[in-house]
Amino acid sequence: xxxxxxxxxxxxxxxxxxxxYRLVVAGGITGVAGVAGLVLAIAGVVSxxxxxxxxxxxxxxxxxxxxxxx
Numbered sequence: 001x002x003x004x005x006x007x008x009x010x011x012x013x014x015x016x017x018x019x020x021y022r023l024v025v026a027g028g029i030t031g032v033a034g035v036a037g038l039v040l041a042i043a044g045v046v047s048x049x050x051x052x053x054x055x056x057x058x059x060x061x062x063x064x065x066x067x068x069x070x
Contacts, residue, residue, distance in 0.1 A: 020068045027061030030054045 037051030 016068060020065055023061045023065040023068060027058050027065065030061065031058040034058055 031054075034051045034054030034057075037046060037054060038048065040046045041048035041051055
C-alpha cells in the first residue's frame, strides 16, 4: 500500500462547482452589461467597442462553463 500514486490532473468536485458558478455569474453580468451597452450604442449614447468586448467575454464564459460541466 505504500506504492499508491496520486491521481494525475484531478480537480476536486467542490473546486469545479465553484469555477462553474463563477463562470455563470461572470457570464450573466457581462452579458447583461453587453446588451445594455449595445442598446445604448444603437441609441448613440456610447461607442460600440466596450459592449462588443463584453459580449465576447460573455461568450468565453459560456464556453468555459460548458467545458467545466462536461
